[in-house]
Amino acid sequence: MEYLAKSAGETIIQHTENLLKNYDLLKKYYPEIPVNWSLLRLICKYHDLGKINELFQQKIREGTMKKEGEIPHALLSIALLPVKELKKVYGVADVKAMTYAIALHHERDFSQLTKDQYDNEIGKLQVPAKHFPFSELGLPFPNEIKRPDARFYRFLHRPSSKDDYFKLYVMLKGLLNRIDYAASGDYPVEYPANFLSHNMSRVLNGWKQKSPTGTADWNEMQKYVEQHQNDNLIVIGQTGLGKTEAGLLWLGDNKGFFTLPLRAAINAIYTRIRDGIADKANYQQQVGILHSDSLAVLLAEDSENEVVELDQLANYLNETRSWSLPLTVTTLDQTFDFVYHYAGFEKKLATFAYSKVVIDEIQMYSPDLLAYLLKGLKEIQDFGGKFLVMTATLPTYLLDLFQSQGLKWEMREQPFLDEDLLERHYLQLIKDNLSAEMIAKLYQKGKLLVICNTVRKAKEVYQELSTLLPKVEIQLIHSQFIRKDRQQKEQEIMEFAQSNQAGIWIATQVVEASLDIDFDLLITELSELNGLFQRMGRCYRKRSLVNRNKPNVYVFDGGDNFTSGISKSEYSIVHDEIFSLSKKALRSKEDGILNEHEKMSLIAATYTTEALKETSYYHQIKTMLAWLSVTENDDKSEKEVKRLFRNIQSRAIIPRKIYDDFTTEINECVRVLTLTSKEISQQFKENPSIIRRIYRSKLDDYKISIAEWLFIKCAQQNQVQFKEIGKYEGFYIVDGKYAKNYGFETLHGVEEDRFF
Structure with missing residues (x-):
């Protein structure tokens, strides 16, 4: 009799052999992983042996979901472990970690099980065990089949950070999960990290060939990180110094994650790496992009060049999401949610144990995300991983928080600056609120970028300025455009910045650190110093001042009031205390040239622990850190953690105008999403899973996110309609105005200040 592991007919022996192949790949590519390799190999062999039980075999052959009285096979697998013999070789802690890793390798609810039921099912293993070919896996026939005693496994217990074997358990279970999922999904658990070092040298050679003198070299910052590849680093470097290249040089030929706070920035860096650094023929085995809209990015890129091979795209997405690629460009919520220790977190933390992670633009994270980041970096450090924090401005209180969390790093005393580009901005502070009238007076010619909070x-300024300057080309970009219009806007502003055109773009924080654009003049509201200096990086990005007697940056600080979006409420775009500190710091400076040294000195002097420790902003970080520590062993579900981590206070909707204009396209998406897998296969001749992903992505092209409170208000006024997609899915249509040049507005014109 053959003992099956999968409904498709794969036997336990075959499945286990596939695990061992992936085990061999993992060990080959990353032999330095801090894990007991022989124990991990044994776990691969034993993890599914519990499937020999009669109820599981009946279920597989009958094609049913579950049999009456069946218990999770992983609990039966540990009854086949030769615990006494293993203890003699490895010791109690290792065997305990091994036992729990197998018992919990599937996230199942054991709460309804009783010990009597468990022991009864273990007793029934005696019969199938007599016929199972253990020798084919190089395993001895079990001398006894019994539940491991309490020294090695306590019924219904889940290991936590309080257990002395916790780190051993995380590494074994996390890597077993990675290997098992790869074997089941028929993809390699890892690809080799062997392209960056060679290809970065190729990039440098390309620069030399383009140089008029035939010479080029990495700058001081890039050389520094390359020399400190084995260290945790914090690097402060001026905008435009090549931090992306620095991050890649530091990663070298190691598994790496490049994290950024904004999707537009992620898209841009992924494209740069894919097209300019990775091997063209093999990029899908080298670099991946991972965020909530990554499928849309891949579809858009591929459709410009060639017919999309859907099976290939499905594999690429799956391998990226499974962390099989050596380099992943991603967001914090896709990676650092492991800090909650939800059921199944181990595979992420175990991977970080042999990875290097780059954190770019750390100053842009909210207090709760900073807390996640601090706790995550500490756990990564404790498990053996490395981190590089790169930023143009680093508040000193952050360094104190890093130290208080036990983080260790190297950092050069002086920031990295471009001596040829120290003076790029002449700043004039205007103690008033930003208005279209003032913008019209200040603008004369060239490219003007206006950034509102x-x-x-932004909409108000756009409307009024369009009336005041009817002959000037004026464009608007913010978050309240449907996705496909927003992507077009991002492309248009980058093309405009590179052209010889004159005109005005009005924007929100969406351009603060996400788009590589360069304007001649910046007019902005004050949010806070970090944000201001990021905004200034969109003006004279890589060029020195031409006119040293005339401002190229005007900052409106609100006068005696707050600027837009700033308040004492929870909806403020930045904490009001941070805004007030920033305003005070700016007012202490005279108008004039603000060089790079002065910018960094202002940040260091303003954002001190002493200045912030009594603020609600700082208190929020400390409270979140404490809460994470207290609740990390609460057995939250992954779905719950995703919701907590993203701090979801918004709702994806389709504006009524968009639904009316694109009813045919939207209904086609709905039609496909309601088809059965068989119907999709018959109609498209493709994998139903990727077809569903594509049509969900197409549907998302017509959506925007609005504040949850605004959604509720619209619903209370009967301005919301729900459209069902099958039994468990659907979308909301909200009444309101929408224009391609203006974006969305609810019927009463009320908008959420926190959104940008």
Whole structure:
């Protein structure tokens, strides 16, 4: 009799052999992983042996979901472990970690099980065990089949950070999960990290060939990180110094994650690496992009060049999401949610144990995300991984928080600056609120970028300025455009910045650190110093001042009031205390040239622990850190953690105008999403899973996110309609105005200040 592991007919022996192949790949590519390799190999062999039980075999052959009285096979697998013999070789802690890794390798609810039921099913293993070919896996026939005693496994217990074998358990279970999922999904658990070092040298040679003198070299910052590849680093470097290249040089030929706070920035860096650094023929085995809209990015890129091979795209997405690629460009919520220690977190933390992670633009994270980041970096450090924090401005209180969390790093005393580009900005502070009238007076020619704190303010300025300057080309970009219009806007502003055109773009924080653009003049509201200096990086990005007697940056600080979006409420775009500190710091400076040294000195002097420790902003970080520590062993589900981590306070909707204009396209998406897998296969001749992903992505092209409170208000006024997609899915249509040049507005014109 053959003992099956999968409904497709794969036997336990075959499945286990596939695990061992992936085990061999993992060990070959990353032999330095801090894990007991022989124990991991044994776990691969034993993890599914519990499937020999009669109820599981009946279920597989009958094609049913579950049999009456069946218990999770992983609990039966540990009854086949030769615990006494293993203890003699490895010791109690290792065997305990091994036992729990197998018992919990599937996230199942054991709460309804009783010990009597468990022991009864273990007793029934005696019969199938007599016929199972253990020798084919190089395993001895079990001398006894019994539940491991309490020294090695306590019924219904889940290991936590309080257990002395916790780190051993995380590494074994996490890597077993990675290997098992790869074997089941028929993809390699890892690809080799062997392209960056060679290809970065190729990039440098390309620069030399383009140089008029035939010479080029990495700059001081890039050389520094390359020399410190084995260290945790914090690097402060001026905008435009090549931090992306520095991050890649530091990663070298190691498994790496490049994290950024904004999807537009992720898209841009992924494209740069894919097209300019990775091997063209093999990029899908080298670099991946991972965020909530990554499928849309891949579809858009591929459709410009060639017909999309859907099976290939499905494999690429799956391998990226499974962390099989050596380099992943991603967001914090896709990676650092492991800090909650939810059921199944181990595979992420175990991977970080042999990885290097780059954190770019750390100053842009909210207090709760900073807390996640601090706790995550500490756990990564404790498990053996490395981190590089790169930023143009680093508040000193952050360094104190790093130290208080026990993080260790190297950092050069002086920031990295471009001596030829120290003076790029002449700043004039205006103690008033930003207005279209003032912008019209200040603008004369060239490229002007206006940055407002909120969508509402940006729209107001756009409308009024269009009336005041009817002959000037004026464009608007913010978050309240449907996705396909937003992507077009991002492309248009980058093309405009590189052209010889004159005109005005009005924007929100969406351009603060996400788009590689360069304007001649910046007019902005004050949000806070970090944000201001990021905004200034969009003006004279890589060029020195031409006119040293005339401002190229005007900052409106609100006068005696707050600027738009700033308040004492929870909806403020930045904490009001941080805004007030920033305003005070700016007012202490005279108008004039603000060089790079002065920018960094202002940040260091303003954002001190002493200045912030009594603020609600700082208190929020400390409270979140404490809460994470207290709740990390609460057995939250992964779905719950995703919701907590993203701090979801918004709702994806389709504006009524968009639904009316694109009813045919939207209904086609709905039609496909309601088809059965068989119907999709018959119609498209493709994998149903990737077809569903594609049509969900197409549907998302017509969506925007609005604040949850605004959604509720619209619903209370009967302005919301729900459209069902099958039994468990659907979308909301919200009444309101929408224009391609203006974006969305609810019927009463009320908008959420926190959105940008």
